[in-house]
Amino acid sequence: MHGTRGEAIRLGLSEAIDAVVGVASVEDAVLLVRDRLGLDHVTFMTAAYARPVDSxxxxxxYPSQWIARYxxxxxxxxxxxxxxxFGSTGPFAWHDLEWDERQREFMADALAHGLGDKGYCIPVVDRAxxxxxxxxxxxMAADIWASFLARNVAGLEKVARLIHDKAMRELSPDGPAEPTLAPRQVECLLWTARGKEAKAIAVILDLSEFTVRSYLRTARQKLECRxxxxxxxxxxxxxLINP
Incomplete structure (x- = not known):
């Protein structure tokens, strides 16, 4: 059984490498990698162009509730x-890091909010x-995950590089303008970030649940998110919001 699962992941990685090239955005890329590899979550982060560490x-x-909490x-x-x-040049597994008490508390909080207990990170540094x-x-099971990593480090590094290059294009000065959200769309997103469902948001804002869902759908479309x-x-x- 483990061999079958490992082979499926390997094939998913091969497909992901080909597919990442053709997707429209970094957001599409992380969703694709998650789904093709059967992962819990995938996150891409860059501090390119001297963006502040807080932004x-x-x-x-990751779930919206966890992102807001983070x-x-x-x-x-x-x-x-x-x-x-951001201080390393080579890939590493989460369990290779040394964790102090506050960091262990952080990880316990993450696990309580639906994150998996294993992770692997690939830093990328380009010529600039x-x-x-x-x-x-x-x-997933530790032996399956360890076996997959042992055989596919090069492929994962290629995926990371492809997504990095896509992000640099998104961050270019000639990229699309920031979307404009209506006040009600902002409010509905804000309450969603605070962990409220559409029905509860409708009560808070004195709107119908249908209207709240419509605002959220339009906001999602304006932000070009799936x-x-x-x-x-x-x-x-x-x-655009500050939970």
Missing amino acids: PFIRST VLRGYLHVDPVVRAG FRRSLLSLNTG TLSQAVAKAIQRG
Whole structure:
């Protein structure tokens, strides 16, 4: 059984390498890699172009509630994976890092919010010394995961490089203008980031549930996101909402 699962992951990686080239955005790329490899989550982060550490370029499949919590609690300054990722030039597994008490508390909080207990990160540094980090998260069996990593480091590094190059194009000065959200769309995204469902948001804002869902759908479309979680993440990253 383990061999079958490992082979499926290997084939998924081969497909992912080909598919990442053709997708339209970094957001599409992280979703594709997650789904093709059967991972829990995939996150890409870059601090290119001297963006402030509190507002890096991030695309992630993490749940919107966790992303909002991560921002509100200042976990970017605690997260040992981010610290190691932007200070390293080679891939590493999460369990290879040394964790202090505060960082162990951070990880316990992450696990409680649906993250897998294993991770692997691939830093990228390009010729212009722009840095990024691709982080893979999973809860799959340790032996399957270890076997996959042992055989596919080069492929994963290629995926990370492809996504990095795509991000650099998105960050170019000639990229698309920031989307404009209506006040109600912003409010609905804000309450979603705070963990509220559409029905609860409707009560809070004195709107119908249908109207709330319509606002959220339009906001997601304006932000060019497939999922509401991605829309919340992008809105936080771009400063459109502050949970």
